[in-house]
Amino acid sequence: MEKVASIKTANMATKRAPSSPQELVSNLPLSERDQLKLHQRLLGTLEIGTLINRFFGWLSEQQQVTGLEYIHPVENITLSAGSPKKHKAKYMLRLEQHYFGEINITSQKRFSEQDLITHEQSLGIVIHYLKNAIDHQSLEKIAFNDALTGVMNRTALEELLPKEAERAQRYNFDLSVMMIDIDHFKTINDCIGHMGGDKVLRHVSTAIKSQLRKSDMPFRYGGDEFLLILPNTDLVGAHQAATRIMASLNKEVAEIPNCPVSPKLSIGIAAYQQGESHEDLLRRVDNALYDSKNNGRNCIS
Structure with a gap:
C-alpha cells in the first residue's frame, strides 16, 4: 500500500462524514494534548537526524509503525529510523x-485511514521544525565554509579537531592530520595577479578533495595553507593520501604561462599520539610542514 500526499500547512487533515459514533471518535484530529506532546518532543534541537528519530519515537507511540525514512535530494540528506516493511505511506x-x-x-500491516490522518496532521507540525533545522544547517555551511575554495574554514577546524582528538583518545582510534602549503605562492600571485592566485587556490582545493574519503575533512587554514583531518588513518595512510594529492595537482595544473614556477606542494603529516592535546598535534604537523619547506619544498615530511 502506498499513500502519496503533499503536506502544506499545520492544519491539513483528511475529513469525511462518519457513519457511526465510534468512527467519529476515531477520526477526530489529533487532540491538543497529543499535539503538545509532539511539540515538546521536537523542541530543543536543530539536528535533522535527531528530529527524525524523535518523530519516529512519538509516532511509534501512536500506532504500529516499523520504519521512517526522510529524503531531501536537494540538500543531499537521507536519514532513516527503524526498519522498512511492506506497507508504506509516502x-x-x-x-x-x-x-x-x-x-x-x-x-x-496496512495503514488505516485514521493512521493516515495522524500522519498528515503530525507532519504538518514536523515540517516547521524541519524547516528551521534545514535553515540552520544552511547557515552553518555558510559560517563554516570558505567561500573561495569550498572547503571548511578555520572556525570549523577549531570546533571539529578537538572533537576528533577526543574521539581518538577515548576509543583508541587512529587519527592523522595533514598540513599543505602551496610552494612559492607569492611569486605565483606576483606573476598572474590575485585573481589568478585565487584560481590556483581553487585548483589546489579541487585536487585535495578529489583524493579524500567521505570521512576526511579538508579546511583552508589560512592564506595558501590547507589542513586535513583524516579519521581512522595512521601515518602510512596519511603519507599515501599526501602522495595522491601531489599527483592530482600535477594533473590539475601542470604550469602557468609566463610564470617561472608552477604550483607544487609542501606537506607535513602527523599522527595523533595517545594523551596529547589537539594543540600539540597541530604544533607537530606545523613542524613537519616546515621540515618539508626546509628540505627543498615539493615533498612530504
Whole structure:
C-alpha cells in the first residue's frame, strides 16, 4: 500500500462524514494534548537526524509503525529510523511553496485511514521544525565554509579537531592530520595577479578533495595553507593520501604561462599520539610542514 500526499500547512487533515459514533471518535484530529506532546518532543534541537528519530519515537507511540525514512535530494540528506516493511505511506513536504523533502512511513500491516490522518496532521507540525533545522544547517555551511575554495574554514577546524582528538583518545582510534602549503605562492600571485592566485587556490582545493574519503575533512587554514583531518588513518595512510594529492595537482595544473614556477606542494603529516592535546598535534604537523619547506619544498615530511 502506498499513500502519496503533499503536506502544506499545520492544519491539513483528511475529513469525511462518519457513519457511526465510534468512527467519529476515531477520526477526530489529533487532540491538543497529543499535539503538545509532539511539540515538546521536537523542541530543543536543530539536528535533522535527531528530529527524525524523535518523530519516529512519538509516532511509534501512536500506532504500529516499523520504519521512517526522510529524503531531501536537494540538500543531499537521507536519514532513516527503524526498519522498512511492506506497507508504506509516502508524503511530499511543502510549506509556502518551498520543498522540504519526503517522508516514507512503513508498517507491518496496512495503514488505516485514521493512521493516515495522524500522519498528515503530525507532519504538518514536523515540517516547521524541519524547516528551521534545514535553515540552520544552511547557515552553518555558510559560517563554516570558505567561500573561495569550498572547503571548511578555520572556525570549523577549531570546533571539529578537538572533537576528533577526543574521539581518538577515548576509543583508541587512529587519527592523522595533514598540513599543505602551496610552494612559492607569492611569486605565483606576483606573476598572474590575485585573481589568478585565487584560481590556483581553487585548483589546489579541487585536487585535495578529489583524493579524500567521505570521512576526511579538508579546511583552508589560512592564506595558501590547507589542513586535513583524516579519521581512522595512521601515518602510512596519511603519507599515501599526501602522495595522491601531489599527483592530482600535477594533473590539475601542470604550469602557468609566463610564470617561472608552477604550483607544487609542501606537506607535513602527523599522527595523533595517545594523551596529547589537539594543540600539540597541530604544533607537530606545523613542524613537519616546515621540515618539508626546509628540505627543498615539493615533498612530504
